[in-house]
Amino acid sequence: MDTFQFHDMKLTWLNGGVTYLDGGAMFGVVPKPLWSRKYEGNENNQIELRTDPILIEYKGKNLLIDSGVGNGKFTEKQLRNYGVKEQSQIDSSLQELGLSTDDIDYVLMTHLHFDHACGLTKWHDNKLVPTFANASILVSQIEWDEMREPNIRSANTYWTENWKPIVDQVIPFEGQFEVLPGILMVHTGGHSDGHCIIRLAQKGETIIHMADIMPTHAHQNPLWVMAYDDYPMNSVFAKEKLVKEILENGYWVSFYHDAFKRLIKWDTTGKKIIDELPRKRESHTTK
Numbered sequence: 172m173d174t175f176q177f178h179d180m181k182l183t184w185l186n187g188g189v190t191y192l193d194g195g196a197m198f199g200v201v202p203k204p205l206w207s208r209k210y211e212g213n214e215n216n217q218i219e220l221r222t223d224p225i226l227i228e229y230k231g232k233n234l235l236i237d238s239g240v241g242n243g244k245f246t247e248k249q250l251r252n253y254g255v256k257e258q259s260q261i262d263s264s265l266q267e268l269g270l271s272t273d274d275i276d277y278v279l280m281t282h283l284h285f286d287h288a289c290g291l292t293k294w295h296d297n298k299l300v301p302t303f304a305n306a307s308i309l310v311s312q313i314e315w316d317e318m319r320e321p322n323i324r325s326a327n328t329y330w331t332e333n334w335k336p337i338v339d340q341v342i343p344f345e346g347q348f349e350v351l352p353g354i355l356m357v358h359t360g361g362h363s364d365g366h367c368i369i370r371l372a373q374k375g376e377t378i379i380h381m382a383d384i385m386p387t388h389a390h391q392n393p394l395w396v397m398a399y400d401d402y403p404m405n406s407v408f409a410k411e412k413l414v415k416e417i418l419e420n421g422y423w424v425s426f427y428h429d430a431f432k433r434l435i436k437w438d439t440t441g442k443k444i445i446d447e448l449p450r451k452r453e454s455h456t457t458k
Contacts, residue, residue: 172264173433175448178373180353181228182425184221184433184450185264187239190286191217191254196398197386209389210431217254219430220386221450222286224261226268227371230351233270234277236369236380237427238302241289244332259290261302275303277350280310281382282366283318284328287427292336299336309350311358312343314365324401325363359384359413361406362397368413371425378423378434384410386428388435414441 175182194216198206203216212218225236239259249255265271281287293302310318321329334341347357355370362383369380383399384406385391393411396403417424418441425434434448 172267173448173451175434177371177378177423178376179229180371180373182378183226183228183264183268184223185226185235185239186257186260187221187223187237187290188241188255188259189257189430190220190222190240191215191256192220194218198390199396199398199400199403201395206389206395210387220286220428221426221430222259223427224290225380225425225427226265226270227354229354232276232351233274234279234350234354235275235303235306236279237281237287237382238278238290240286241291241293241302241333243294244285244289244292244330253286261290272303273305275306278303278306278308279350279354279356279369280308280314280367281369281380281427282314282363283310283333284363284383285330285333287383288318288333289330291333299332301337301340303340306340307342308337308340309342309344309348309356311356311365311367312345313358313360314363314367315341315343317364359405359409361402361409362400364401376423377420378425379413379417380425380427381410381413382427384413385424385426387426388424388429388432391437391441 173184194212210218222240224239227234239261242258292299318329318334349355353372356367358367360366368382371378393407396406400406418439423434423436431450432447433450436446438445
């Protein structure tokens with residue numbers, strides 16, 4: 172597993188599964204000759220996208236950013252359509268660290284689309300139960316409301332089985348929420364109406380987890396937004412503001428979906444990578 176020591180915080184990327192989605196959908200109106208220079212696709216025009224939760228060990232607490240694609244939650248048709256080549260192995264990832272799902276104190280949900288939220292519940296004795304039984308699950312109020320009452324577009328990604336078993340664990344918030352000192356969830360909208368980013372601040376340094384308004388390092392350009400975004404112009408404006416701040420201040424950016432980079436830091440122009448944590452490729456799924 173890939174790890175990064177960020178002062179008093181230890182970050183570990185767990186195995187949350189992998190999907191292969193259409194490159195055109197992932198890069199919206201950006202032509203393939205442009206996006207394929209920055210992020211490789213396969214012969215079916217699909218790109219590899221990890222769904223790896225980030226474990227943060229900090230101040231005696233265990234926090235997760237998002238929850239993976241889960242296990243046993245998909246029909247054969249869904250596995251094919253969503254290009255799910257590997258499902259979550261969160262239990263075994265945590266076991267390697269001497270932990271279990273019961274040791275998770277907080278789950279920070281950037282949003283509740285199925286590829287981020289399926290890992291919140293699991294099957295036990297033919298019944299769906301919470302995966303992280305002792306955790307508080309944090310999510311924006313806007314996102315939580317839409318999860319339970321999706322519209323005609325979002326109904327395909329907000330699944331009842333991902334929220335009903337955890338309803339008593341959810342703590343919704345408005346605007347922003349400080350989970351612990353140095354860990355701040357901030358509502359941005361864009362990819363979904365309730366989408367959030369996460370700021371990690373330690374000793375004058377910052378990591379911004381951009382979630383799905385910058386799903387991979389290749390999406391740095393504010394105009395490169397996904398066809399999956401429900402409110403693409405909100406994504407553009409939020410990303411434009413955040414990227415400016417990131418480049419001017421030398422922040423790190425972390426990723427949930429990127430198959431190649433776990434963390435990245437650009438120079439002030441955004442054209443040169445000055446530091447990065449690449450993903451170990453031993454576990455690379457065969458295309």
